[in-house]
Amino acid sequence: MTKKFWIGLVIFFIIATLGVFYQKHVKYPHxxxxxxxxxxxxxxxxxxxxxxxxxxxxxxxxxxxxxxNKHNVDHVIVTDEIRGNKIDSYMAYFVESELITNETNDxxxxxxQQRESAQIHMDKFxxxxxxxxxxxxx
Amino acid sequence: xILNIYTIIMLFIAIVSLSLGGFLLSxxxxxxxxxxxxVPLESKTKYEQKGYLIFLLGCVVIFxxxxxxxxxxxxxxxxxxxxxxxxxxFGVTRIMPSTVTFLQIIKPVSFFFMGGWIFCYYVDKAHPTxxxxxxxxxxxxxxxxxxxxxxxxxxxxxxxxxxLVSVSCCATFFDVPLRPSAMIPQAIFxxxxxxxxxxLYYFINIVLVIFLFLTLSxxxxxxxxLSDKILLYIQSGIGLINIPVVVLSFMEVIAxxxxxxxxxxxxxxxxxxxxxxxxxxxxxxxxxGTFSIGWIGILRYICKNSAAKQVTDIFVKRVNSLSVFxxxxxLIMVTIHxxxx
Numbered sequence: 019m020t021k022k023f024w025i026g027l028v029i030f031f032i033i034a035t036l037g038v039f040y041q042k043h044v045k046y047p048h049x050x051x052x053x054x055x056x057x058x059x060x061x062x063x064x065x066x067x068x069x070x071x072x073x074x075x076x077x078x079x080x081x082x083x084x085x086x087n088k089h090n091v092d093h094v095i096v097t098d099e100i101r102g103n104k105i106d107s108y109m110a111y112f113v114e115s116e117l118i119t120n121e122t123n124d125x126x127x128x129x130x131q132q133r134e135s136a137q138i139h140m141d142k143f144x145x146x147x148x149x150x151x152x153x154x155x156x
Numbered sequence: 157x158i159l160n161i162y163t164i165i166m167l168f169i170a171i172v173s174l175s176l177g178g179f180l181l182s183x184x185x186x187x188x189x190x191x192x193x194x195v196p197l198e199s200k201t202k203y204e205q206k207g208y209l210i211f212l213l214g215c216v217v218i219f220x221x222x223x224x225x226x227x228x229x230x231x232x233x234x235x236x237x238x239x240x241x242x243x244x245x246f247g248v249t250r251i252m253p254s255t256v257t258f259l260q261i262i263k264p265v266s267f268f269f270m271g272g273w274i275f276c277y278y279v280d281k282a283h284p285t286x287x288x289x290x291x292x293x294x295x296x297x298x299x300x301x302x303x304x305x306x307x308x309x310x311x312x313x314x315x316x317x318x319x320l321v322s323v324s325c326c327a328t329f330f331d332v333p334l335r336p337s338a339m340i341p342q343a344i345f346x347x348x349x350x351x352x353x354x355x356l357y358y359f360i361n362i363v364l365v366i367f368l369f370l371t372l373s374x375x376x377x378x379x380x381x382l383s384d385k386i387l388l389y390i391q392s393g394i395g396l397i398n399i400p401v402v403v404l405s406f407m408e409v410i411a412x413x414x415x416x417x418x419x420x421x422x423x424x425x426x427x428x429x430x431x432x433x434x435x436x437x438x439x440x441x442x443x444x445g446t447f448s449i450g451w452i453g454i455l456r457y458i459c460k461n462s463a464a465k466q467v468t469d470i471f472v473k474r475v476n477s478l479s480v481f482x483x484x485x486x487l488i489m490v491t492i493h494x495x496x497x
Contacts, residue, residue: 026485027484035496038497040433041432058431100419100420
């Protein structure tokens with residue numbers, strides 16, 4: 019094996035490590051409630067009245083923060099677990115099931131854009147539909 | 157037609173390669189018809205100049221066409237915001253689906269044969285008497301045909317591609333329970349196929365890398381007691397089996413894990429959405445690594461019974477090293493992501 023071969027391998031090793039670093043620390047933000055990295059599939063964004071955005075790693079964290087800051091919130095964007103689409107919380111289907119999304123806080127509320135996806139999840143993980151936890155007062 | 161910088165460049169590439177390709181084809185045909193192994197000394201310079209022009213033109217056109225393959229996906233990615241309902245390249249491929257499917261097949265095929273031609277040309281160039289000139293000229297004919305079909309379809313697609321046509325999202329195709337990428341391995345490995353598929357991915361890739369690695373060293377090769385031909389057949393066989401295994405493993409296991417979207421199996425989202433920034437590199441390295449095995453086959457076939465055996469062996473070793481490097485690097489990159497993500 020030539021020197022070039024090993025140098026090339028090291029370069030790609032570094033590229034892959036940087037890719038992971040970017041994915042974990044640059045592309046994905048940290049939760050504004052518990053500071054853990056926000057997985058894109060479970061991301062919740064709370065948009066405040068002044069336009070600022072708060073990001074959370076799970077419905078649990080977002081709800082905890084939301085309870086204390088309801089008066090500042092304009093609207094809430096949640097992520098469809100199937101496709102990763104960002105949707106307004108009032109359009110989403112929330113399902114509480116036996117499947118835990120976050121081992122740290124035992125969050126078991128799941129978000130779906132389509133009723134069909136929610137039904138499949140409920141059948142599979144013994145779940146039930148719950149109300150939008152981010153309902154704002156009129 | 158969607159007009160943006162990507163389509164303009166793609167159109168430019170297609171028109172340039174069509175026009176240069178036409179000129180190249182006429183020169184090649186003339187050169188083949190008038191080809192003579194023994195050229196009188198007085199016309200030798202003229203003959204050499206003509207040959208030099210053909211091969212230079214061939215290299216330029218082929219290089220441009222090879223670049224058109226990755227550029228095609230950049231162009232499709234740029235169409236995503238213009239197509240209602242499209243979340244990734246998959247949505248764009250739903251408009252004129254047969255043309256896009258054809259382009260997605262013809263482009264890797266062209267890339268493969270054009271890459272093979274480039275290596276043969278370099279073998280011929282490295283030999284002082286250029287013993288492969290006639291074969292390389294003949295090889296240019298099917299390549300010109302591929303080039304015309306590829307460029308022509310590119311132009312047709314760009315000109316007739318209709319934006320603002322509503323399409324379905326990739327989830328309706330890739331994430332349904334009866335998706336082909338799940339049904340095929342399920343039929344072979346049973347319901348919990350993902351673990352078996354994942355191990356098979358590593359097993360086949362490691363075996364392939366070991367085989368390619370062994371052929372690099374004469375010492376190890378002599379221990380195997382296998383001729384070069386048999387070794388090439390074994391490598392090609394494993395390489396061919398590896399293609400569906402890698403594609404299915406990426407769709408079913410690797411891409412969802414790396415994207416952190418456990419229920420999403422779309423490879424277009426994996427390479428195009430920037431969730432995994434080095435995903436195109438992983439797949440690109442795998443493609444080059446696999447194609448390199450085929451390029452060794454082309455080199456062996458074109459250069460057999462010629463005076464350039466020594467030069468061919470040197471180039472075969474280089475391409476072999478390229479294959480080992482690309483496959484190993486792709487495997488390492490996937491592993492790093494799986495471990496660290």
